[in-house]
């Protein structure tokens with residue numbers, strides 16, 4: 289079924305009018321976006337993936353060609369398609385082909401496994417899943433076939449690469465490329481939902497984030513301006529580019545907006561990524577704090593000291609707190625400017641700016657993209673705190689969602705009555721006006737930028753027959769910032785730690801969500817959850833409903 293206005297929360301009309309009048313929402317749509325850039329920048333290199341180099345004109349043609357094949361397969365305007373692809377040129381072809389059809393990508397991360405893909409596909413009522421054959425040593429095909437078998441309506445699995453035995457019934461992406469047929473091209477409403485991002489998750493299962501053409505492309509264009517992108521920009525995609533940060537802040541979309549080149553790194557290791565910076569003359573890239581720290585060490589003390597990184601103009605660091613000591617090393621060690629980025633897939637993105645004093649760049653997380661981003665810093669009763677004091681960050685604006693997809697109960701608490709999103713972050717205002725992230729009120733672990741909803745993992749642990757109760761908390765970690773610690777109360781004989789972890793892997797949980805530490809305890813430590821039984825709080829049945 290198609291998405292209707294009851295499934296998501298459009299901006300109230302007066303706000304939408306304001307954003308249009310301000311020139312933020314221009315009516316540009318994703319299919320037009322690529323078409324227009326392909327006309328203007330036809331011969332520029334758009335995407336580099338190993339030996340593969342596509343110009344804008346080539347990417348544009350490929351999008352039409354694959355759109356035609358996907359349409360023949362049965363993917364239609366308004367359909368949702370789960371995209372589970374690593375940083376490859378094929379990802380670009382797939383995403384823009386879906387936009388051309390008016391189909392909606394549902395962005396998964398390469399680390400996601402059966403549990404996440406099932407949830408995404410079922411919640412979005414996806415008709416297809418696009419995955420790769422083998423990625424990072426993991427064969428995605430049997431998993432994808434299982435997801436198809438379990439999600440009613442999910443008819444097709446498309447594989448970028450080898451689809452395996454014909455009896456498996458998976459479709460090769462290469463087979464879908466067809467002579468472009470203009471009849472399949474859609475002209476979506478710019479105010480409609482264009483795709484879904486995934487929330488980091490706090491309660492239950494992660495929520496789907498509906499983003500529109502109008503709101504998202506505004507954030508992309510504005511981000512590209514703030515970061516000074518142009519046709520000479522060479523951006524290295526290091527983080528999985530289906531994540532909001534490397535997609536839009538300014539990310540690959542910002543680069544395509546400006547006519548620059550996106551170079552894709554297969555992994556973020558210093559050896560791989562810094563070799564690409566050198567050989568492709570990369571000017572800007574975006575990483576999470578642990579990756580930045582690895583690079584700093586590899587250049588300063590390690591294997592990468594001889595690299596010519598002189599092309600690198602800016603290193604963006606975001607997704608989690610970047611320790612000040614590391615922030616101070618960026619310019620001396622890498623010879624480029626640092627930009628801190630504090631954003632969220634729900635919308636609001638903050639950047640430190642080029643003209644900010646060094647002290648501000650190293651100690652704050654920047655300020656919002658837009659003059660129309662409304663920021664409130666409040667106490668537990670939603671009353672503004674005194675200027676400069678820490679409080680809950682609430683926000684509303686031209687690219688911040690007003691509600692998650694089909695989640696009315698959750699929306700009632702995640703948003704205020706007047707539409708502010710409760711970010712769950714604790715911030716204070718630096719005297720210069722920038723925001724400083726000083727803590728978190730949401731039940732989430734930020735493991736080096738990868739977000740883990742405590743309740744999601746607890747529910748998986750609670751599904752084990754020998755577990756009475758479970759509480760997953762963050763513990764500080766010098767490298768990742770935070771790691772996960774699961775406190776488990778056994779029912780009778782405690783399972784072996786290894787057996788419990790194997791059980792979680794069996795349930796198809798992404799590896800980054802598997803607890804780093806497990807302790808069997810008689811009751812919860814007071815600091816963890818105030819001794820409340822999480823199981824009692826949630827009722828005694830398996831709350832995940834996923835046996």
Ligand code: J2J
Nearest residue numbers: 532533537606607608609629630631632633653713725
């Ligand atoms: C501290 N915490 C941060 C930062 C995000 C750009 C950049 C990041 C994301 C992202 C994004 C932080 N310091 N610099 O989507 O477009 C934590 C906060 C925030 C949550 C959002 C973008 N930058 N965080 O990380 O949706 O807790 O988006 O609410 O994955 O990450 O996570 P996510």
